[in-house]
Structures are given as structure tokens and as C-alpha cells.
Amino acid sequence: MDLKKLIRDIPDFPVEGVVFKDITTLIKDAEGFNEALQQFYDFAGDKGVTKVAGIESRGFIFGGALAAKLGVGFVPVRKKGKLPAETWSETYELEYGTDTIEIHKDAFEPGDKVLVHDDLLATGGTMKAACKLIEKSGAEIVQISVLINLTSLNGSDRLSGYDIKSVIEY
Amino acid sequence: MDLKKLIRDIPDFPVEGVVFKDITTLIKDAEGFNEALQQFYDFAGDKGVTKVAGIESRGFIFGGALAAKLGVGFVPVRKKGKLPAETWSETYELEYGTDTIEIHKDAFEPGDKVLVHDDLLATGGTMKAACKLIEKSGAEIVQISVLINLTSLNGSDRLSGYDIKSVIEY
Numbered sequence: 001m002d003l004k005k006l007i008r009d010i011p012d013f014p015v016e017g018v019v020f021k022d023i024t025t026l027i028k029d030a031e032g033f034n035e036a037l038q039q040f041y042d043f044a045g046d047k048g049v050t051k052v053a054g055i056e057s058r059g060f061i062f063g064g065a066l067a068a069k070l071g072v073g074f075v076p077v078r079k080k081g082k083l084p085a086e087t088w089s090e091t092y093e094l095e096y097g098t099d100t101i102e103i104h105k106d107a108f109e110p111g112d113k114v115l116v117h118d119d120l121l122a123t124g125g126t127m128k129a130a131c132k133l134i135e136k137s138g139a140e141i142v143q144i145s146v147l148i149n150l151t152s153l154n155g156s157d158r159l160s161g162y163d164i165k166s167v168i169e170y
Numbered sequence: 171m172d173l174k175k176l177i178r179d180i181p182d183f184p185v186e187g188v189v190f191k192d193i194t195t196l197i198k199d200a201e202g203f204n205e206a207l208q209q210f211y212d213f214a215g216d217k218g219v220t221k222v223a224g225i226e227s228r229g230f231i232f233g234g235a236l237a238a239k240l241g242v243g244f245v246p247v248r249k250k251g252k253l254p255a256e257t258w259s260e261t262y263e264l265e266y267g268t269d270t271i272e273i274h275k276d277a278f279e280p281g282d283k284v285l286v287h288d289d290l291l292a293t294g295g296t297m298k299a300a301c302k303l304i305e306k307s308g309a310e311i312v313q314i315s316v317l318i319n320l321t322s323l324n325g326s327d328r329l330s331g332y333d334i335k336s337v338i339e340y
Contacts, residue, residue, distance in 0.1 A: 014254075024245070024246060024253070024255075024277070027246075033242075056227055057227035057230060061230045061234035061246065064234040073199050076194060076197075084183040084184075084190045085180055085192060
């Protein structure tokens, strides 16, 4: 099954000149959704994952499903102000301006082996910030998995040293 | 297993006087996460679900996991402006002001049997709006499932006629 065919290109979203990769056409397709999830599961293989972290909010969809399939817990990495208990924050650069993401301080424990999931890897800024937050807890990141890797934006370079897996590459 | 024990009360979040039910302590717990998911799966039983809809953003976590477990596709119900293709919108009243949610016009087809999931049912405003959007597509809602039903807020009254299931009630 060619999963790439289930991704829809949306020109000029969210801003003019950007071609947005719409994953909703893949995830609403039972076969496509299940096959991508199976690939994530196979990637995780013998990594000994103890928790899956998913990045708000599209990263929650496969992230939650993957945690369930692996039989482990799920931790949301959220935008600033959304998590109700004590958090650690990390601010990172965007093309214009900055953004901040957070995790609960008690989300992970030393010894946790974490798989970090998001739908898309572009420049890697958000993913790098998520990894920093998770490692602050003393947990170890054993894999980063994304549905789509926009390889021309070199997100992988920023995340060297990590085991990065993707289902679809452009 | 008493799943209620895994829910954390956060006083005065997001505003003073509100006691927020924090589900992150349940979903990071492998056993708790899996048991709640199993209950959602059992609720869905013989309903013939063809798609799961999850409401942004906490509804994506169990929503994605449940779609995978049921072997069906997943559709996100999102806040205004987040979905890239053509959408239907529904605006609903909050205690102060209004909010708007959207779905892609091509997310569902007539004949789809939809399970709508969110983490929490309070007054039911968001859920009611989500149901309206989904029914606009000609799809049928066969179940509403939530992790937590705050029964004192009478959300179920607003959703009469629907099959509403919850794992935890307060």
C-alpha cells in the first residue's frame, strides 16, 4: 500500500507559498491508519519503550494509538499553559518569533525509555525542544518517530544522535 | 482497578474556583491507560463503528487508540482554522462567549457509523456541536464515549437520544 497517496497537498496553508501535507486523509482511512501504525510499532521493535510522548496536537493521534499497541503509558507534550500541574518549559525559535512547549514535571522518571512521536518533522525545532524537556526528567529517548519527514528541511541534522524513523519522506 | 484513583484534582485551574480533573496521571500509567481503552472498546461492542471522531485535543489520545483497536479510521474535530481543507463549522455558547469547531467536509460519508470521543463531558456544548457537524455529513452517530462524565452538569440531558458511555463519573 502506497501511504504517500493518502496524503493530501493543500497549497497556501497555513500561509501563502506553503504546501501543507494534510494527514487527515490517511488517518480517516482504516487501512492506511492501521498500516502506518503497524510500521511505527515495528520501528519500536526491541527498544524497550516504557512511555510514548506525543506532541500537541496531531502527535496525540498516532501517539495514543502506538502507546496502546506497545502496552505502555502516554504523555502529552503541550503548548504553554495547557497542562494543569507543575511543568518544565522549553522555548524555541520559529521562522518568525518563538514558541513554548511544556511537560509535567512528574510525567517521566529516570529509567523511562521514551519514544517521542509527532506527525511531521520539518526543521526539527519542536522535536528538539521536546527531547530536551524529556531528558530533563532523567528519562532516555530511545526513538523519535514521525509520520512524515520533510528531508529537505534537514530536521534530522538537528537531532543527530537520535534514532529517527519515518513512514513517509519527501 | 479503581481508575478514579488515577485522576488528579487540580484546584483553581484553569480559573479560580474550578477543580480541574487531570487525566494525564491516568494515561501515563500503562495499566490504567490500557484498562480504560478496553472499556471504551467493550462499550463499542456490536455498534458497527466505521469511524472514530475525537475532539481536539485531549480527545485525540484515546480517540486514536480506540480507532486503531476497532480497526477503523480516525477523524479529528478541530478548533477553528486548524483544518486545511474545506470545512463545516459550528459555533456554540460557552459560559462566557462562544467557541467554534470544525470538521472537513469530506471526513465522513453517508452510511458511516461514528463513535464520537472526548476526554470529558461537562455541559455537553462541545459534544453537541460535534454531533451536529458529523450529522451534517449524513453520517450516523452510534455512540458517544468519554473518559469522565461530570454528571452534575447534566451534559447527558443536552445529548438525549444518543448512547452515552463513560468510564468515570463524578
